[in-house]
Amino acid sequence: xxxxxxxxxxxxxxxxxxxxxxxxxxxxxxxxxxxxxxxxxxxxxxxxxxxxxxxxxxxxxxxxxxxxxxxxxxxxxxxxxxx
Amino acid sequence: xxxxxxxxxxxxxxxxxxxxxxxxxxxxxxxxxxxxxxxxxxxxxxxxxxxxxxxxxxxxxxxxxxxxxxxxxxxxxxxxxxxxxxxxxxxxxxxxxxxxxxxxxxxxxxxxxxxxxxxxxxxxxxxxxxxxxxxxxxxxxxxxxxxxxxxxxxxxxxxxxxxxxxxxxxxxxxxxxxxxxxxxxxxxxxxxxxxxxxxxxxxxxxxxxxxxxxxxxxxxxxxxxxxxxxxxxxxxxxxxxxxxxxxxxxxxxxxxxxxxxxxxxxxxxxxxxxxxxxxxxxxxxxxxxxxxxxxxxxxxxxxxxxxxxxxxxxxxxxxxxxxxxxxxxxxxxxxxxxxxxxxxxxxxxxxxxxxxxxxxxxxxxxxxxxxxxxxxxxxxxxxxxxxxxxxxxxxxxxxxxxxxxxxxxxxxxxxxxxxxxxxxxxxxxxxxxxxxxxxxxxxxxxxxxxxxxxxxxxxxxxxxxxxxxxxxxxxxxxxxxxxxxxxxxxxxxxxxxxxxxxxxxxxxxxxxxxxxxxxxxxxxx
Numbered sequence: 001x002x003x004x005x006x007x008x009x010x011x012x013x014x015x016x017x018x019x020x021x022x023x024x025x026x027x028x029x030x031x032x033x034x035x036x037x038x039x040x041x042x043x044x045x046x047x048x049x050x051x052x053x054x055x056x057x058x059x060x061x062x063x064x065x066x067x068x069x070x071x072x073x074x075x076x077x078x079x080x081x082x083x
Numbered sequence: 084x085x086x087x088x089x090x091x092x093x094x095x096x097x098x099x100x101x102x103x104x105x106x107x108x109x110x111x112x113x114x115x116x117x118x119x120x121x122x123x124x125x126x127x128x129x130x131x132x133x134x135x136x137x138x139x140x141x142x143x144x145x146x147x148x149x150x151x152x153x154x155x156x157x158x159x160x161x162x163x164x165x166x167x168x169x170x171x172x173x174x175x176x177x178x179x180x181x182x183x184x185x186x187x188x189x190x191x192x193x194x195x196x197x198x199x200x201x202x203x204x205x206x207x208x209x210x211x212x213x214x215x216x217x218x219x220x221x222x223x224x225x226x227x228x229x230x231x232x233x234x235x236x237x238x239x240x241x242x243x244x245x246x247x248x249x250x251x252x253x254x255x256x257x258x259x260x261x262x263x264x265x266x267x268x269x270x271x272x273x274x275x276x277x278x279x280x281x282x283x284x285x286x287x288x289x290x291x292x293x294x295x296x297x298x299x300x301x302x303x304x305x306x307x308x309x310x311x312x313x314x315x316x317x318x319x320x321x322x323x324x325x326x327x328x329x330x331x332x333x334x335x336x337x338x339x340x341x342x343x344x345x346x347x348x349x350x351x352x353x354x355x356x357x358x359x360x361x362x363x364x365x366x367x368x369x370x371x372x373x374x375x376x377x378x379x380x381x382x383x384x385x386x387x388x389x390x391x392x393x394x395x396x397x398x399x400x401x402x403x404x405x406x407x408x409x410x411x412x413x414x415x416x417x418x419x420x421x422x423x424x425x426x427x428x429x430x431x432x433x434x435x436x437x438x439x440x441x442x443x444x445x446x447x448x449x450x451x452x453x454x455x456x457x458x459x460x461x462x463x464x465x466x467x468x469x470x471x472x473x474x475x476x477x478x479x480x481x482x483x484x485x486x487x488x489x490x491x492x493x494x495x496x497x498x499x500x501x502x503x504x505x506x507x508x509x510x511x512x513x514x515x516x517x518x519x520x521x522x523x524x525x526x527x528x529x530x531x532x533x534x535x536x537x538x539x540x541x542x543x544x545x546x547x548x549x550x551x552x553x554x555x556x557x558x559x560x561x562x563x564x565x566x567x568x569x570x571x572x573x574x575x576x577x578x579x580x581x582x583x584x585x586x587x588x589x590x591x592x593x594x595x596x597x598x599x600x601x602x603x604x605x606x607x608x
Contacts, residue, residue, distance in 0.1 A: 001598060001599045001600070001601070002595055002598055002599070002600045002601070003600075003601045003603065004579070004590065004600060004601070004602050004603070005603050005605060006577070006602055006603065006604045006605070007604075007605060007606065007607075008604055008605070008606050009606065010213075010606055010607055011213065012578075012579075012580055012585070012587065013585060014213060014234070014607065015580075015607065016580055016582050016583065016585045017253075018253075018607055019582035019583070020582055020583045021253050024582060025581070025582055025583070026581075026582075027579050027580070027581050027590060028579055028580050028581075028582060029577040029578070029579035029590050030577055030578050030579060031577060031604070036573065036575055036577075036604075037604050039564075039566045039573065040564070040566045040567070041483045041484075041485065041564025041566060041567035041568075049604060049605050049606050050603055050604055050605050051602075051603075051604040052601065052602070052603055052604075053572070053601070053602040053603075053604070054599065054600070054601055054602075055572045055592065055595075055599070055600040055601075055602065056599060057596070057597050057598060057599060058596070059571050059572055059592075059593065059596050060569060060570065060571050060572065061566065061567065061568050061569065061570060061571075061572050062568070062599075063568065064566075064567065064568050073601075077599065077601065080599045081599055
């Protein structure tokens with residue numbers, strides 16, 4: 001399984017500084033104009049982030065939310081990994 | 084699909100309400116008493132503040148009957164409209180003066196970011212963020228100057244010394260000498276409080292400084308030169324917002340707001356602690372009135388009376404709210420989508436109006452009826468019409484639908500202080516239809532129309548008119564989503580890094596077919 005962080009609209013050099021400070025070593029992609037971020041169908045939420053997307057092995061979207069729910073996310077990932 | 088909405092009728096007013104809802108006096112579907120929880124002040128869980136059935140009609144803002152200005156007996160001889168503070172008249176209370184985008188080195192693609200702002204000399208606004216500081220004129224909104232210094236997250240003014248203090252989070256705190264605005268200098272080395280981790284919010288008043296960090300708040304005496312002298316520390320679990328005034332200090336601690344007695348700065352003592360309606364962020368405090376930004380849950384208005392915090396109500400905002408500012412009896416709030424003006428003076432606290440901003444409202448400061456909004460890569464200046472308020476329409480600008488066919492609801496909220504009346508037109512595209520064409524919404528309440536979509540790849544406008552003085556007409560874009568659960572993820576190829584290595588390489592999602600991929604979209608805020 002792969003975890004990609006996708007930053008929206010910020011300078012990757014600044015993002016890298018934050019990642020180093022935080023000890024995070026996951027790949028960080030840049031969606032500078034929000035092209036992909038704005039393309040998802042999702043319900044209104046109190047804030048713009050985070051948006052979590054699980055892409056299944058066949059490339060379809062298995063899960064999409066902007067209301068962080070660790071339990072639901074874990075359940076979806078477990079189910080997709082079992083496929 | 085959010086919920087199954089049956090388009091049972093085109094003939095008003097016979098459209099059925101969802102289970103748990105009933106038609107109110109205004110003809111809208113409203114939550115029944117059992118569902119109108121009124122317990123939104125408890126620590127929230129997953130309340131999105133959006134168009135879910137549970138939210139509708141169950142807002143935290145005071146209902147019309149709660150405002151104290153809604154009965155004829157309350158209005159007095161000056162015939163103040165219902166919901167407005169005594170003596171106020173109906174109208175649009177906020178006007179945008181200008182919105183400027185400062186560029187670094189005259190490069191329009193490289194701008195100064197603004198995430199927090201302060202007022203200087205009752206005439207200028209100084210904003211900070213990635214890039215440096217930006218100075219704008221508080222009357223004209225014009226850009227006056229900008230300079231590159233260390234990135235700032237919070238800024239505050241020490242009025243006695245004429246120094247501005249900037250919190251950078253991970254790198255600590257530095258100061259700017261703003262006594263001569265034609266020669267602003269970064270004056271002192273960056274330093275951190277001895278306790279805690281990242282420095283968060285910072286507040287200076289009366290020769291004393293308060294700095295929050297995740298594990299507590301630090302207190303300092305301001306010296307005549309050099310860095311302030313650290314004199315005490317008060318532990319917390321998740322401190323962010325901090326404000327000191329006189330012998331009282333406030334800080335947010337997760338979902339709590341904590342009031343301290345700091346008459347003995349070396350020995351701060353907790354006087355009161357209340358649970359907020361959301362996780363606390365920025366605080367505005369003038370010794371009596373208190374505003375607290377609650378992120379996705381809007382903002383709260385409280386008062387400090389002696390040793391106690393008095394709750395005066397929570398108010399939703401268009402998008403998350405991370406900054407508040409007091410200007411006498413008025414409270415300004417910066418939300419992601421709009422600035423909000425509320426009354427915090429005598430009587431009931433009420434929202435007087437909203438005003439759209441250019442990008443995202445992250446910080447706000449106000450003085451004498453003018454406000455500056457740290458508007459991400461813009462600084463937006465606004466002016467207030469005194470003692471004016473009205474109905475305030477709050478609705479999303481778009482609603483996306485499942486391209487396979489969908490039924491959804493579109494929620495309209497009246498965030499203002501007078502009754503809101505809305506007329507909706509059926510969309511021109513027959514693939515979309517709505518269930519309601521007339522909505523009457525009391526202050527602090529919501530109503531919705533069902534939206535039914537037969538499917539396909541299309542979009543249209545849902546047009547409306549209203550009696551909101553600054554939004555007499557508008558439209559919501561109804562469209563089928565390009566990407567939803569069950570559909571293939573679009574081809575995605577983006578540049579990325581693998582920290583700590585800052586070399587950029589291409590990441591292609593389609594190359595990962597056969598693997599499960601979790602994409603987490605984020606920003607540093």
